[in-house]
Amino acid sequence: MRQIVEERTGSPTRQPSYAEPHHPGLRVATHVTVLHEGDPARRIMEVVEGAVMLTKLLPDGRRQVVELLGPGDVFGLAHDDAYACSAETLTPATIATHERSALERDPVLASRLLRRFEAQLCVMHSHALVLGRMSALERVAFFLLRLMPEGMVGGTLHLSMTRQEIADFLGLTLETVSRAFSELKRRGFVALQRADEVRIQDRGSMRRLAGAL
Amino acid sequence: MRQIVEERTGSPTRQPSYAEPHHPGLRVATHVTVLHEGDPARRIMEVVEGAVMLTKLLPDGRRQVVELLGPGDVFGLAHDDAYACSAETLTPATIATHERSALERDPVLASRLLRRFEAQLCVMHSHALVLGRMSALERVAFFLLRLMPEGMVGGTLHLSMTRQEIADFLGLTLETVSRAFSELKRRGFVALQRADEVRIQDRGSMRRLAGAL
DNA sequence: CGTGACCTTGACGTCGATCAATATTTGTGG
DNA sequence: CCACAAATATTGATCGACGTCAAGGTCACG
Structure with a gap:
């Protein structure tokens, strides 16, 4: 059953996590699907603590875990304004989320994400070598x-x-x-x-x- | 034989390409290896025109083409200050290069690269599905x-x-x-x-x- | 027209997928 | 705490897709 982060956290009017000083994220249990491939991509997310896997499905049900994420890693990427992957926790996790528009406004955030994207892209390159x-x-x-x-x-x-x-x-x-x-x-x-x-x-x-x- | 971009272009003191208004890049012929996996990663590059492939090698010579790039795509990513992939042109190409430090100074550049990294990361995710x-x-x-x-x-x-x-x-x-x-x-x-x-x-x-x- | 690079096709072998049976671990209620 | 059920892991037997090896075929270029 679909179970998204927002359903598991208190107030829906909660402030974006980056505004919070010390525990800047949502707590999520193990084996929770945080977001779904194909859903409208509203927010961009960051693993604060714990482990998350990103998966993609083929129409016939074949599945690929495309990326394993740990603290600092970013997910919730969009292709045509839809999430390109589903994301599921592997352990209890803390996840920070950001409005996509925050990327324009907040150069510190943008700079951190840029470095992280570079690292993740390199990891994906190695993974292609592994898979191929x-x-x-x-x-x-x-x-x-x-x-x-x-x-x-x-x-x-x-x-x-x-x-x-x-x-x-x-x-x-x-x-x-x-x-x-x-x-x-x-x-x-x-x-x-x-x-x-x-x-x-x-x-x-x-x-x-x-x-x- | 090793043949890098800098060897093929005139003055080594040439200004970084983003300073040039209309042809902001180096012209490179087909089948030129623009940079080599493992070399010290000094610059970050952008395909302006043409096609480039990124490759990785295993010690025994098995090769994987990890990414195919077209206009706008970024390469020259570093892992531990070394290029993670070799890059070779598939067609005659124009390539813009940036000092890595420019990412800090130039938020417009950083923002463009951020968007591009996101797109390339999504493409790599699909590619993992294909390969796996x-x-x-x-x-x-x-x-x-x-x-x-x-x-x-x-x-x-x-x-x-x-x-x-x-x-x-x-x-x-x-x-x-x-x-x-x-x-x-x-x-x-x-x-x-x-x-x-x-x-x-x-x-x-x-x-x-x-x-x- | 000849040479070398690239491509196609065939025969055969192999690695990993599939199918299946059993073992182990985990979770649940008595 | 134990008994049972369900999930997960291991191992074996067989099969098939793709790799390997090999023999032409096609095309570009000097």
Whole structure:
């Protein structure tokens, strides 16, 4: 069922979030669809905290997770005044929203969004390389490296995505993703405490598989 | 061999192009690599006229054409102060370049780039759907529709890309692209006067194949 | 007219999709 | 806390779309 941010928050006359000093956003629970592909694009949004995925659908129901967003990332982009993607939370999240017209008025906001768009565009470029040219095993290795920020070596990564969601992100099926996890485990590159708790054991081999990054 | 824009243009002390009123850019011939993945990212660039493709390479030589650019599109994006993609002209082109610092100084420029980044990000989102979830035939249909702007029905489209370049864009091999063209021709959806001259005969069927757009 | 780049087509192999059965985890009510 | 149901994950068997390898064919250019 459709469930949009505005329905989950108190007063509809609430001020735009950027006016608020310390918690400049709406709190949203896990697995909430924040906006829908095709809906009229009124606002532009920013992840303050948590994780959000953007998805697109084909008429026959095939789905692609086109982007994974974390704090600072921007979404709610428009093509012909309609949202180009749906957005769904992967974790509880805080989301800030801005009137599109604020982009003209507020050069500080515009400048932040510009930098962020540049970063996201670069990430999309790498993702095109992943989707267009990498094998299943390489894709999964790349995915895990991207989620495991350089610093946290030895730490355990909690995946807040199901195998199906990972598959839809990597252009695979859930079975293939599962087999790739098993294969990485078999090779000793990663360890899985549970299906959604991953530890990278051999970062070097993973990087070689993923082709740098 | 490496051949960058600055080598092909007269004075190295030339003023930034946005200062020039009417031909605000550098002229570049076909098949010139304007910038190289990994090089220090000094400038940000804009296609004024012509077509440019952005490519990324894997260490073993696999290539992905990550984006096709036309007039107005922006490239030369940086990740860690290095260009994230190589850029090569597909046709003779005019290219404007800006100091990265100009983004701070010039809000008009920043605003234009912001709008353009948004559009390009949307295009990348569709492309992820294409690469992740579409069959070879669907990808080629989608590709042709994107190059044939709604208006020019009945017109003949000149592809300025080889089968290999199209394949690298669509995440296929050149043979598969060639077979897809043949299949579209066999079905009567397109006509090929020459390998690089396409006419779309049945736009409806093409759209159904490509899943809207 | 010959050479090289590009394209087409065919035969065959392979990686990942599909179909299916089982295992594991999560959530719910007694 | 346990029993059961539902969701999610794993693994195996088979199939098919696309990749690979190979042999011409077409076109532009000197």
